[in-house]
Every structure is written in C-alpha cells, then in structure tokens.
Amino acid sequence: MEATYIRRKNDGRINIRSGNKVDQVVRWTLILLTILTIVAFIFFNYAGLDLGSAITETANNLKVMFLEPALSHFNWGEATYQVGVTLGLAFLATIIGAIIAFFLSLMAATNLSNVWVSRIVRVFVAIIRAVPTVLWVLIFAIAAGLGSEAAILGMLFHSIAYLVKAFSEAFEEVDKGIFEALQATGANWWHIVKSGVLPSTFTYLLSWVFLRFEINFGVAVAMGAAAGAGGIGFDLFMASSFYFDLREVGFITYAILIIAFILEGFSTRLKSRYFPATSD
Amino acid sequence: MSLLKVEGLGKSYTSDIKILKNINFEIKAGEFVSIIGPSGAGKSTMLRCMNRMVEFNEGKIIFNNNDVGSLNKKELRKLRTSIGMVFQHYNLVPRLTVIENVLHGRFGYKTTMQGILGRYTEEEKERAFYLLEKLGIHEHAYKRCDQLSGGQQQRVGICRALIQEPKLVLCDEPIASLDPSSSKIIMDHLKSISTEMGITCLVNLHQVEVAQNYSDRIIGLNKGEIVFSGTSSELSEEQINKIYGTETKDLIMA
C-alpha cells in the first residue's frame, strides 16, 4: 500500500512542489501578462508608421548622439558643476532618508518592536512606497513650488519608505539567540540595538544605502528635467526638448554614465576594504 | 541559607498543555546542579523561568532573597546582572571581536548612553582579559567570534557570563554541540567556577554520565515534573529509566 503522504503527478512521477496557492498565482500572473502584452501590441495605432525609415532615422539619431557628443550651450566647468548639483540632491535625499529610515525601521522590525507599532509603520511605509517618487515630488511641489526643495522632499519621502522596508527586513534576520543572550545579561533595548543588531546588519544597511543612492542619482536627473530641480537633468531636458541638440544630449548621457560607473566602483571598493566579510 | 528556592512553579504556553507542573527545589550557594530529562520535558523552559526570560504562571521563585516573579522591569534587569547564562549555540555576536563579546556581559550595569557609546572602564577591560586568560583563549581576544571553533566560542560565552559577576550561572545544554574533548574542557571550567569562585551552576544536560561525573546534585525531569532529585550515587539505573521512560540499555551512553 502506497503511503498517502507522497504526492504524484498524473503520470505517476513523484511531485516535489507543494502545489500551493503561491505556485498557482505565479503561473496565472505570467499567463495574464503574456496575454496583455500581445493584446497591447494589436491595439497600438500603427497609422503613419513607416517601420523602415523609423529604424534608420532612430539609428541615425543614436549615431549623432553617441558618436559625436559635444557641448554647445554650456562649457565643461558648468557641466561639472551641474553634475555636482545632481549628485548633491541625490546625496542629501539618501543620507537624511537613511538616518530617518534607521529609526523607523527599528519600530517596523517585528523582533524589536511592539506588534501594533510595527504594523502601523509597515502599512504607512507601504502606502508611501506605492506612489512613485515623481508623484511625491509633484505633490510636494504644491506646497514648496517646483524646484530642488520639492525634489529633495519627494525623493526623501520615497527613500525613507524604501529603506525602512529593506532595513527592517535585515533586522529581522538577526539571530534570536543574540537577543536572548544580551537580554539575559540585563542589557536594555538600546544596548541590544547598538551591540547586537547594528554590528550584525551594518554591511547590509550600507549596501542598501548605496543602492538607494544610485537610484536617487537617476531620479535626481529625471527630477531636474521634470520638476525644475536643476542639475544635469535640467540641462538634459533643455538640450533634448528645447534646443534639439542631439550632440549635447549624447554628451550629458555620457557624463551621467561615467558618474554611475564611478559610484559603482566606489561602493564596491568601500565594501571590500572595510567589510571583507560581506564578500564571502 | 539557599540561594535559589523554587516553590510550586508552573508554566503553560497555551491553555491546554502545562509544560511545568508543581516544581519544587532549593539550591545552595556554590552547588553544581544538573537537570536531566528527555527532549521536550521542559528543561530549557524551567531554566529560563529562573531569570524570567520566560514568564511563569504559577508558584514562586526566590533568588538571593528577591521574589523573582514580582520584580518590575528595572529590578528585573538588575536581577539578570547577577544571573549569567550560557547557551548551546553560544549566542555570540559573530561579527564582533571576542573581547567585545565578553564586555557585553557588563550591559546590565550600564546606562543607555554608556552602552551606546561603548564606554567600558579599564578595570572592566582588565577583568575581561583576566577571564579570557583563565579560560585559555586570551590569544584570540582580537579575533572575530565567527573565526573561533565551537569549543572556543563556548568559552567566550562563559567569560561573558562570568564578567557579570553572577551568583548563579544557568547553562542550557552547554556541550550539546561540542565534541567529547571540547565538552570535557567546558565541563571542567564550569565545575571550577562553582568550586573555586563559589558561583552556583544550574546546567541542563543530555548526557547522564556527564551529569553524574560533575554534579553535586541531579534533578530528573519528565513531562514537566520532577521525578528524581538526589546525588549522583543515588541515581540508579531504575531512576534513569523513570526519568527517560525507557530501559537504560536502550539509551546511548555518552
């Protein structure tokens, strides 16, 4: 008599999936997305589209942009300064966001906080996260006017929400035994945070902050264009929509690309130098 | 005069099952007492009631003339400073150094600010090194704890408990994750803590022979009740059967 706890497929092979709801949901989501994509393409308005010339002209534009980059409306010094402004925006939003997020995530982590406080912070943060950064910037622009203040506030808001989720999940991974041992010595909550939680999670927190900085740099470029926050993004916006200067667009894109590479290299080096343990 | 007195202790996590039932015992200062019993008997739970890491529902625990059950949060912190704890999985902070982990044992004496700034006095640091030397791991003082072997980590755990200047050390299966030779080192250290320093040890053990070799007294626990309490020599085969609910020949003897 076959044991009933072994599940088999119709053809008699043993099933190793639990066959639970999650699998089902994932499968149906994938099917639905495929259908939606196909339907969307069918309903596009293709009138006036000459695919052949569209492709060659796009290729031509890209060639001008990326093979003949040049500055015409401002000079190197100005460009560097504007990149600095954008970096500054991203930096401010990330650092202030990280500090606030740290304290909020202590309240959100279920192993450090009371059930209700944790739930409230989580819901709150989830709502903030559900609204895209750009929208937050525009919302703050109502009060602060379009400009760097609104941009920083909006980016800050979203960064906090994003980092609270990441941080609190890192905190929840901390070994329960550490809490038990420190509590048993008579340590209070702050002692446990400082000596148990922080050392165990610091490298994760740092990686998340860097990741968010990279995101914020990208957002800051976009905000320069969309919300008049200044910086290289604004120049990009002017070059592309105002002067139609493809060569300048190409130059600015390269500048942004280089900064992104530098950031990446910097964060990798910082981590491998100060936290060799994370590379294992 | 007893250091620890437990009267009618009862504990249940859920309303339907009582994990501990009417536990009574007394321990004198400097005694080495082992608790043995099958898995799930409630050994860990009982040990954690002593410093209220687990809240008990019934009975009374008197430690050093304090009614443990009635203490408020602040008094409980103070009580915990005088009760050290050693764990099966050591429970050190792996990314910190040995010496930092040992000094964590001083938190009970610190204000929030002192703790956050990591302010330890020179005496505390001297004491930490003294203890590390006593347990033979002073060379590793500046290594990260995750670079140490299990036996070495457990010795760090013991140092952390001892720097609290405890009157009682609770050990929850301190040698269950160690090989026989490291186990012997750890048990010898625990024994010398009670004989040389006069610190009471209450140790959960899985190995009956180890308990017999080291303890002044053995408490046998089965399904939340004390079924044996006496010296090693009084622990007959029949008693062991009663504690584990099996024939001795069916047990793997360590």
Ligand SMILES: Nc1ncnc2c1ncn2[C@@H]1O[C@H](COP(=O)(O)OP(=O)(O)OP(=O)(O)O)[C@@H](O)[C@H]1O
């Ligand atoms: N936090 C908890 N919530 C609910 N039940 C628990 C909890 N902790 C322990 N128990 C239950 O209490 C009983 C006793 O557990 P305990 O850990 O004290 O046993 P033990 O004697 O230490 O066992 P072992 O030798 O395996 O460590 C077990 O049945 C366990 O399922």
Ligand SMILES: [Mg+2]
């Ligand atoms: Mg146990």
